[in-house]
Amino acid sequence: MILPYSVYVYLAAAVGPAALLMWLVYRHDNKDREPAYLLRKLLLGGLFAAVIAFILETVGENLMYLLLGNLSLSTAQFGLLNAVMVGFAEEFAKFRYLKKYTWNDPNFNYRYDALLYAVFVSLGFAAVENILYIFMYGLTVAVPRALLAIPAHLAFSVFMGVFYGRAKICGTHGDETGRRINSLAAYLFPVALHSIYDGILMSKGSMILFYVFVIAVDIAVFVRIRYESSHDVSIY
Numbered sequence: 001m002i003l004p005y006s007v008y009v010y011l012a013a014a015v016g017p018a019a020l021l022m023w024l025v026y027r028h029d030n031k032d033r034e035p036a037y038l039l040r041k042l043l044l045g046g047l048f049a050a051v052i053a054f055i056l057e058t059v060g061e062n063l064m065y066l067l068l069g070n071l072s073l074s075t076a077q078f079g080l081l082n083a084v085m086v087g088f089a090e091e092f093a094k095f096r097y098l099k100k101y102t103w104n105d106p107n108f109n110y111r112y113d114a115l116l117y118a119v120f121v122s123l124g125f126a127a128v129e130n131i132l133y134i135f136m137y138g139l140t141v142a143v144p145r146a147l148l149a150i151p152a153h154l155a156f157s158v159f160m161g162v163f164y165g166r167a168k169i170c171g172t173h174g175d176e177t178g179r180r181i182n183s184l185a186a187y188l189f190p191v192a193l194h195s196i197y198d199g200i201l202m203s204k205g206s207m208i209l210f211y212v213f214v215i216a217v218d219i220a221v222f223v224r225i226r227y228e229s230s231h232d233v234s235i236y
């Protein structure tokens with residue numbers, strides 16, 4: 001079946017930014033390259049995570065209207081609550097498949113692997129989300145999403161991976177307290193970043209504040225990627 005040319009353009013615009021960022025993170029994996037089958041599985045996990053997140057967000061939004069509908073919340077207040085709910089739902093779904101597919105995999109033998117795995121799950125998620133947005137709203141949303149939404153998912157995942165790698169090291173060396181604390185941080189730190197990002201937008205907050213936040217986080221993320229790559233250590 002030959003698809004119309006416009007479909008290929010839409011798919012390229014939707015998937016291209018995520019693929020580029022995945023490649024940039026992958027090329028910093030200097031110790032031990034990860035097998036293609038595992039990376040493909042993580043991308044598939046991102047797709048599954050998008051489905052799970054959609055279900056959780058739908059349930060969460062309905063519950064919010066049911067429980068809070070009579071409180072006369074302002075648009076800003078409801079937007080902030082919705083942003084927190086979305087943050088918890090989406091990062092939970094990503095973290096679930098990250099851990100499911102990698103925690104006991106023998107290829108998970110360096111700390112940077114955790115960052116790479118988290119990025120592939122998250123950007124697989126972001127690519128699916130981007131496909132939906134671009135096919136729904138057209139190419140007009142492609143550039144802002146490529147510059148903002150896709151890098152935001154990268155940012156959330158990098159910090160998830162940083163703490164996830166430390167949790168794995170703690171677990172391998174019998175430090176259960178360290179494993180639990182870092183596993184919790186691997187989930188909650190991205191939730192916090194995600195909630196702030198969405199919260200400013202959903203509550204119609206200051207766009208200056210939004211752009212300052214985005215630029216600061218993006219700089220921190222790329223510095224962190226380089227640091228984690230150059231200071232990579234074996235888990236075992």
